[in-house]
Structures are given as C-alpha cells and as structure tokens.
Amino acid sequence: MKPFDVYPLYPIEPVKAQGCYLWDKDGMQYLDLYGGHAVISIGHSHPRYVSKISEQIQQIGFYSNSVQNSLQIELAEKLGQVSKYEDYQLFLCSSGAEANENALKLASFHTGKSKVLAVSGAFHGRTSGVVAATDNPKIVAPFNANHDVEFIPFNDVDILASAFDETVAAIIIEGVQGVAGVYSPTQEFLSKAQALCDSFGSLLILDEVQSGAGRTGKYFAHQHFDVKPDIITLAKGMGNGFPVASVFISRKIEPWAGMLGTTFGGNHLACAAALSVLEITCEEKLMKNASIMGAYAKEKLMAIDQVNEVRGEGLMLGASFDFPVAELRKKLLMKHQVFTGSAADKNTLRILPPLNIKQEHIDHFISKLKLA
Numbered sequence: 001m002k003p004f005d006v007y008p009l010y011p012i013e014p015v016k017a018q019g020c021y022l023w024d025k026d027g028m029q030y031l032d033l034y035g036g037h038a039v040i041s042i043g044h045s046h047p048r049y050v051s052k053i054s055e056q057i058q059q060i061g062f063y064s065n066s067v068q069n070s071l072q073i074e075l076a077e078k079l080g081q082v083s084k085y086e087d088y089q090l091f092l093c094s095s096g097a098e099a100n101e102n103a104l105k106l107a108s109f110h111t112g113k114s115k116v117l118a119v120s121g122a123f124h125g126r127t128s129g130v131v132a133a134t135d136n137p138k139i140v141a142p143f144n145a146n147h148d149v150e151f152i153p154f155n156d157v158d159i160l161a162s163a164f165d166e167t168v169a170a171i172i173i174e175g176v177q178g179v180a181g182v183y184s185p186t187q188e189f190l191s192k193a194q195a196l197c198d199s200f201g202s203l204l205i206l207d208e209v210q211s212g213a214g215r216t217g218k219y220f221a222h223q224h225f226d227v228k229p230d231i232i233t234l235a236k237g238m239g240n241g242f243p244v245a246s247v248f249i250s251r252k253i254e255p256w257a258g259m260l261g262t263t264f265g266g267n268h269l270a271c272a273a274a275l276s277v278l279e280i281t282c283e284e285k286l287m288k289n290a291s292i293m294g295a296y297a298k299e300k301l302m303a304i305d306q307v308n309e310v311r312g313e314g315l316m317l318g319a320s321f322d323f324p325v326a327e328l329r330k331k332l333l334m335k336h337q338v339f340t341g342s343a344a345d346k347n348t349l350r351i352l353p354p355l356n357i358k359q360e361h362i363d364h365f366i367s368k369l370k371l372a
C-alpha cells in the first residue's frame with residue numbers, strides 16, 4: 001500500500017522542530033512563518049508542552065467518553081476564563097471540520113430547521129455539511145452538494161438581510177477568512193447577522209478554527225468587534241499540533257444524552273495538550289506578543305514596494321502583492337528556507353507564524369523577501 005496521493009508535496013522532510021524553526025533530514029534549518037496552516041501557536045516542541053504530554057501518557061492517554069475525566073472539566077474552566085466565555089458549554093472533538101459539523105448540527109437540532117447561510121470565500125472543512133458550506137465547488141462531491149446552503153457575498157449587509165427568513169437555522173462566518181486570503185468581517189456585517197439571527201430564531205456561528213487561540217491578539221478574532229455568537233468553533237492553535245478541537249455553546253442550547261458524540265474527542269492526552277497550550281499562552285503573554293509582532297510585521301511588509309495591502313490582525317496576516325506569489329513562495333522556501341502560506345487569492349502571501357515569534361525572525365524574513 002502507499003499513501004493516497006492528494007497532497008502536492010515540497011521536496012522537504014522536516015525531522016526536527018523547535019520554537020520558530022524546523023530542520024530537515026540533511027540538517028538544513030527553516031524559519032516557520034506558516035505554522036503548518038496556523039497550527040503552531042506556542043512554538044514547536046515547547047519543552048513544557050512536551051513534558052506535560054509525556055507525563056500524561058505515562059499515567060493514562062485515552063479512555064472513552066463513557067467515564068469521568070476531570071481533565072475535561074479543568075480544560076473547560078480554563079478555556080472559559082482565558083477566552084472570557086465562562087458562561088458557555090464546551091464540546092471537545094478532534095478537528096476543525098468536526099467542530100464545524102457539530103456546530104451546524106447543534107443549530108439544526110436547536111432550531112428544528114435545516115437551512116444554513118454561508119459567505120463567499122468561506123472555508124469550513126471537508127466533511128459532509130461543512131464542505132457544502134465551503135465556497136469551493138472543486139472539493140464538494142455530489143453526495144455533499146444537496147445540503148440546504150445558500151452563499152451570500154461577504155460583508156454585504158443588504159443581501160444578508162434579504163437572504164434571511166424563518167427557514168434559516170444558522171449563519172456561519174469565519175472570525176477572519178483564512179484560506180480566502182485573510183479578510184475580516186465588518187462590525188456592520190456581524191451586528192446585522194446577530195440581529196437577524198435574533199429576529200428569526202436562527203443561530204450565529206463563528207468559525208475560529210484558524211483565527212482563534214490568540215492568533216489575532218485576542219483569544220478569538222471576533223472579540224475585536226462587539227458581537228456575541230451562539231456557537232464558536234476552535235481547532236488548529238488549540239493543541240499546537242495535537243489534534244484537538246472544540247465547540248463553545250451558548251447556554252440557550254440544551255444538551256441531551258447522545259445529542260453529540262465522538263470516540264477520540266476530549267481524551268486525556270488531548271486535554272493535557274490543550275491545557276498546556278493555554279498555560280503557556282498565558283504565562284508567556286503570547287496574545288500580547290501576537291499584537292506587537294503583528295504590528296511590526298505589518299509595518300515592515302507595507303514598506304516593500306510591491307506590497308499593496310496587508311490585511312489581518314496580530315499574527316494572522318495576508319500581504320497582497322501586485323503579482324501572483326506562487327514563485328515567490330517557492331523561492332522563499334527552497335532558496336531562503338522560509339515557510340510561508342498561499343491563499344485562494346493568488347496575490348496573497350499568508351503569514352501565520354508561531355505566536356512566540358521575535359523581531360529578529362521577522363527581520364530575517366523581510367531581508368529574505370527582498371532577495372527573493
């Protein structure tokens with residue numbers, strides 16, 4: 001057997017990682033400004049994270065959700081405090097798509113309706129319902145295409161208002177659109193979505209899978225605005241590479257036994273990883289660092305002639321060049337050993353580094369960018 005060939009691969013094999021760096025099997029060092037799709041939050045192989053996971057697996061790594069697990073309670077309390085969502089309920093699962101799938105399912109259970117509104121450019125994952133709410137027909141199989149989903153233009157409040165009616169279960173919006181090329185919702189759009197949800201008995205879902213866990217300088221990107229979603233999803237940075245994800249659920253949605261479920265979600269190892277990430281995020285003030293370093297990177301990027309615009313907040317940045325960046329990214333990686341990200345918008349370079357990045361790393365990146 002061989003791997004199912006769905007990923008275009010760079011000819012690089014990282015075998016070691018530490019902080020903001022990776023090393024390949026020949027000992028070549030790479031600067032990581034991408035975090036493997038925004039996953040690395042506290043830095044690669046943080047020593048305290050490694051110890052916490054190692055200690056946990058020596059005690060107990062996994063048992064099913066049919067027994068008590070006080071680590072889940074500890075994680076819910078700590079996540080509630082850090083995110084300022086202490087009054088919400090937490091459902092743990094293992095990936096961003098799974099978190100969003102559960103969010104849509106909850107909205108549908110709660111409202112008794114099936115229609116979902118999504119926005120142009122959205123990416124919510126690849127499972128059945130969320131791929132239907134993802135704005136990329138290439139990855140939607142006929143089996144997934146029959147969900148009751150309507151797309152509306154991003155940030156268009158008038159079309160948003162005309163699309164809403166009593167059949168809508170939920171609207172799902174990314175905290176910051178990542179895959180599209182780092183585009184933020186406006187306050188007006190979020191406020192209108194919340195108001196329409198309130199008047200039609202629908203639920204507002206914020207997908208913070210990529211933009212959460214402190215990446216934008218606040219725990220969730222929507223906290224830069226005045227809005228309170230009914231459901232929030234979180235994944236990537238939450239586990240720093242350990243597959244753990246979550247759904248934050250308003251108290252107005254009442255659980256019943258068997259309503260949601262998962263084998264792996266919230267297992268002991270996953271909880272230990274997520275708790276360790278939270279502790280390190282707070283102790284090392286990584287959200288503050290994300291704000292400061294993000295502003296610094298923005299200023300340096302804007303000073304480059306071919307950069308037209310730098311979108312995003314904190315360490316979720318999209319630098320828009322006046323040419324397609326595919327070649328530039330390749331050169332940065334293969335010639336200058338710097339990982340960066342692409343986006344659906346071909347002119348956008350996505351910058352999603354570990355949140356403990358320092359000024360010297362950004363200076364190094366900018367100097368290589370000028371050479372590439």
Ligand SMILES: Cc1ncc(COP(=O)(O)O)c(C=O)c1O
Pocket residue numbers: 037095096097098100123124125126174178179207208209210211235236
């Ligand atoms: C905003 C957003 N939602 C959902 C997902 C899907 O997450 P996963 O790949 O963990 O299923 C992604 C992945 O890139 C994402 O960026």
